[in-house]
Amino acid sequence: MGKQVLNLLVVLLIGHLAISDVSAQQSKQINRIGYLSSGTAASESARSQAIRQALREIGYIEGQNIAIEFRYGGGNFDRGAQLVAELARLKVDLIVVTGGERWVKLGKNVARTVPIVMTGTGDDPVEAGLVKSLARPGGNVTGITNLTKELGGKRLEILKQTIPKLSHVAVLYNPAAPSTVEEVKEDLPVAARALGLTIRPWEIRPPSGFEQLFAALNKQRPDALYVTSGPQMGVNRKRFADFALKGRLPSTMPGKNFVEVGGLMYYGADITDSYRRTAYYVDRILKGAKPADLPVEQPTKFEFVVNLTTAEKIRLTIPPNVLARATQITR
Numbered sequence: 001m002g003k004q005v006l007n008l009l010v011v012l013l014i015g016h017l018a019i020s021d022v023s024a025q026q027s028k029q030i031n032r033i034g035y036l037s038s039g040t041a042a043s044e045s046a047r048s049q050a051i052r053q054a055l056r057e058i059g060y061i062e063g064q065n066i067a068i069e070f071r072y073g074g075g076n077f078d079r080g081a082q083l084v085a086e087l088a089r090l091k092v093d094l095i096v097v098t099g100g101e102r103w104v105k106l107g108k109n110v111a112r113t114v115p116i117v118m119t120g121t122g123d124d125p126v127e128a129g130l131v132k133s134l135a136r137p138g139g140n141v142t143g144i145t146n147l148t149k150e151l152g153g154k155r156l157e158i159l160k161q162t163i164p165k166l167s168h169v170a171v172l173y174n175p176a177a178p179s180t181v182e183e184v185k186e187d188l189p190v191a192a193r194a195l196g197l198t199i200r201p202w203e204i205r206p207p208s209g210f211e212q213l214f215a216a217l218n219k220q221r222p223d224a225l226y227v228t229s230g231p232q233m234g235v236n237r238k239r240f241a242d243f244a245l246k247g248r249l250p251s252t253m254p255g256k257n258f259v260e261v262g263g264l265m266y267y268g269a270d271i272t273d274s275y276r277r278t279a280y281y282v283d284r285i286l287k288g289a290k291p292a293d294l295p296v297e298q299p300t301k302f303e304f305v306v307n308l309t310t311a312e313k314i315r316l317t318i319p320p321n322v323l324a325r326a327t328q329i330t331r
Contacts, residue, residue: 031066031286034087034114036107038073038080038099039235046257047098047119050272054279060286075235077102077176084110094285096278097143100230101128101179108141115291117281118143120274123179125296134296142291144277146269146299152183152226153191155252155267158304159224160195162265162322163250169199170222172213172240176205177230184228199226210236214243222249227263229254237261241310248314259305259330264314269299270327303327 037044048070052062060066069090071083084106087095094115097107101123107116108130118125118141125131125145132138134145160166169192173184184201192199200222204213217225227233227240233254241262244251253263256271277297284294305328311318323329 029065031060032090032092033066033068033282034090034092034095035068035070036073036080036083036087036095036097036099036103037071038075038077038103040072040074041070043235043237043257044072044098047271047275050275051096051119051278054276055282058279058283060279060283066286073099073103075232080106081110087111088114094282096282099234100177101125101130102177104128104130104141108139112140114140115285116141116143117278117285117291118145118296119278120144120146120269120271120299128179131296134298136292137294137296138292140291142294142296143281144274144297144299146274150187151268152188153194155226156188156191156195156197156199158265158267158322159226159250159252160197162318163224163316166223167196167198168222169197169224169226170217170220171199171201171226171228172204172233173201173228174205174230174232175203176232177228180228180230188226204232210239217243218247221247225249225251227251227253227258234258237263245310245313250314250316256303256305256328259307259310262307262310264307264310264316266303266305268302270301270303273301274299305330307331 035048062068069087069092071087073079073083080103088111092114094117095107095111096117096119097104098119100121104116104118104121126133130141171184171188173180175181188199202213225244237258238261241258245262251264253259253266256266259266281294285291304326306318306323306326307330309331
């Protein structure tokens with residue numbers, strides 16, 4: 001009789017362990033994260049890798065507790081709605097969106113019930129209609145705003161300090177990006193007048209518009225280039241950098257990654273810090289927070305990156321007082 005009881009206890013114990021094992025496996029939920037980029041896998045690699053690293057540092061390991069579904073627009077906004085719909089069908093827990101106002105708005109409107117995390121858009125998200133307010137977003141969108149257009153005056157100021165005789169700046173922008181148009185038409189002219197500069201906006205309509213634009217700029221010979229942000233611009237950053245190098249034109253770029261491929265300088269939000277904050281939003285939402293209740297953050301850290309090799313190639317001596325302010329010098 002004692003042996004029968006012992007066998008029964010063993011069977012019950014094995015059954016309990018099996019149930020516990022199943023429960024443990026179920027508790028190790030794999031969260032699915034959508035990642036929507038306006039660019040390509042290559043152009044987006046630095047940002048995506050940095051965000052993945054930031055997620056790992058707070059305990060999110062791909063293949064263990066998260067899976068990331070990547071979708072790339074390749075600079076083609078017309079593909080955006082299809083890509084967002086694909087991510088929504090995969091039932092992702094949230095979508096991290098890069099590429100600015102239009103791409104975030106796609107996520108907001110197409111995947112209405114899916115939380116959207118912005119990764120440092122340069123637009124004013126309230127003005128763009130993405131959120132009700134920075135403190136209380138009120139919908140399915142939250143994240144980072146990097147204040148790109150508000151920094152335009154500072155970028156012109158640094159250019160002027162670098163080149164005291166600067167007078168004519170060519171501003172390159174994509175007219176399909178509403179916030180960039182506002183920056184070029186309204187914000188930059190005010191800053192330029194205060195600095196005694198003349199700016200001339202140049203529309204660029206990718207993909208076929210580059211060669212025509214560069215040919216026209218070669219004839220006009222501005223003193224410097226101001227390249228605005230935007231998905232089409234980021235995908236083609238190497239083309240902008242190469243053109244400026246070939247023409248020996250000083251340039252202020254909209255991102256650190258532009259400087260890394262040969263652009264002269266970048267002033268703006270600390271991109272690395274912005275990536276880390278993106279991971280923070282992902283973490284909060286996966287733990288149950290709603291985007292409507294997570295305030296949109298503005299940058300608190302800024303960086304000034306200078307490419308000294310580029311300066312040497314275009315035969316530009318950067319004044320010591322300007323160089324001393326750089327947070328990073330690349331070669």
